[in-house]
Amino acid sequence: MPQTGVALFVRPLFDMATSYAHYYMDLAAGYAAGNMRVIDLDGNGATKANIFAALEGEDPIFCYWNGHGNADTFSAQDKEVVMQTCHGDESLIGRVVLLLSCSCGIRLAPDAISKGATTVFGYTVDFTWIAVEDPATDPYAQGYFEAVNAISNALAYGKTTQEAMNLSLASWNQWIDYWAGSADPYASAVIQYMVHDRDGQTLFGSTSARITTPTPPPPEAEKIPISLPLITGYALAFLFF
Amino acid sequence: MAYQIQKLNRFIANNPALADIPFGVVRGRSITPREALAMLQRGEAVSEVVAAMSAAGMDPIEQDWALVEDYYRRLLQLPGPRPKIYIIGQEMTLEEALRHVMQKDAAGQELLRSYQGLTREMARRMK
Numbered sequence: 001m002p003q004t005g006v007a008l009f010v011r012p013l014f015d016m017a018t019s020y021a022h023y024y025m026d027l028a029a030g031y032a033a034g035n036m037r038v039i040d041l042d043g044n045g046a047t048k049a050n051i052f053a054a055l056e057g058e059d060p061i062f063c064y065w066n067g068h069g070n071a072d073t074f075s076a077q078d079k080e081v082v083m084q085t086c087h088g089d090e091s092l093i094g095r096v097v098l099l100l101s102c103s104c105g106i107r108l109a110p111d112a113i114s115k116g117a118t119t120v121f122g123y124t125v126d127f128t129w130i131a132v133e134d135p136a137t138d139p140y141a142q143g144y145f146e147a148v149n150a151i152s153n154a155l156a157y158g159k160t161t162q163e164a165m166n167l168s169l170a171s172w173n174q175w176i177d178y179w180a181g182s183a184d185p186y187a188s189a190v191i192q193y194m195v196h197d198r199d200g201q202t203l204f205g206s207t208s209a210r211i212t213t214p215t216p217p218p219p220e221a222e223k224i225p226i227s228l229p230l231i232t233g234y235a236l237a238f239l240f241f
Numbered sequence: 242m243a244y245q246i247q248k249l250n251r252f253i254a255n256n257p258a259l260a261d262i263p264f265g266v267v268r269g270r271s272i273t274p275r276e277a278l279a280m281l282q283r284g285e286a287v288s289e290v291v292a293a294m295s296a297a298g299m300d301p302i303e304q305d306w307a308l309v310e311d312y313y314r315r316l317l318q319l320p321g322p323r324p325k326i327y328i329i330g331q332e333m334t335l336e337e338a339l340r341h342v343m344q345k346d347a348a349g350q351e352l353l354r355s356y357q358g359l360t361r362e363m364a365r366r367m368k
Contacts, residue, residue, distance in 0.1 A: 130327065131327055188316075189324065
């Protein structure tokens with residue numbers, strides 16, 4: 001029986017693309033650690049052996065994993081295959097899983113649910129973003145990863161899986177509103193891929209599962225979604241109605 | 242027509258990032274919301290522009306290929322630094338994106354799908 005209040009983060013780091021999720025998932029891991037016990041496998045530690053050892057030894061109820069993927073495969077550091085449709089996903093039984101990985105929502109996530117995973121958040125598209133600078137300073141990438149982190153952040157403080165999904169979708173929409181009002185020359189490309197990722201984000205399985213008991217989030221953590229898109233989103237809503 | 246002009250004015254004011262994105266084809270060339278507004282204000286090809294606005298986000302596939310190609314050509318004319326497109330485990334430049342679109346290969350089809358998502362979002366905001 002997976003342990004409530006325990007989370008396993010997997011953050012490979014082997015190219016520019018993984019460096020973005022690696023950076024932003026570190027923020028989510030830190031946030032979750034305020035209310036959960038977090039096991040964090042990052043960089044060269046994000047191997048298949050370490051992942052399965054953590055699943056067996058720590059039995060986390062929540063898994064937030066990044067890695068290259070496709071409809072049938074999830075991989076970790078250096079594209080080492082961790083699980084495939086019909087092979088390995090039985091290890092997710094009873095867990096709530098967020099797979100930040102291309103196209104795993106097409107077959108792998110539904111297959112994991114059929115094996116007994118409680119909930120899987122997955123993408124039915126190749127998760128895509130644009131960026132021009134390193135992760136910590138890039139102006140474009142932030143919104144993509146904050147919208148995904150909204151799922152983890154909500155779950156970590158006791159929201160249900162559906163509430164977490166709704167908060168994430170709200171975050172995507174706030175960021176899309178923000179960029180729609182921007183004069184940045186590449187704002188349309190940011191929106192293009194935000195719409196793509198938002199529409200491909202899918203919740204499989206239970207909509208009422210929780211990974212911790214509900215707890216008020218710390219005030220400083222509530223600041224993680226930056227205020228500008230929030231204000232812009234609401235402001236645009238007022239303009240429309 | 243005054244209603245369409247009002248809608249486009251409001252769209253451009255609220256969504257400046259989307260004002261120069263091709264969303265439809267009129268008389269053989271792609272048009273953006275800003276160009277559509279100028280055409281309506283000049284009284285040029287009014288019925289075609291209005292039809293293109295109504296069909297935004299629902300264009301036939303061949304037209305969408307032409308639009309997405311034009312879209313990436315326009316992105317390549319913008320000042321740098323140019324962002325890269327990242328997919329977990331991969332990255333591509335805007336030049337490579339345009340090549341994939343022109344070749345209509347698997348990556349080009351994925352780019353087309355995301356562009357269609359953008360034009361659907363534009364159409365939703367134009368309503």
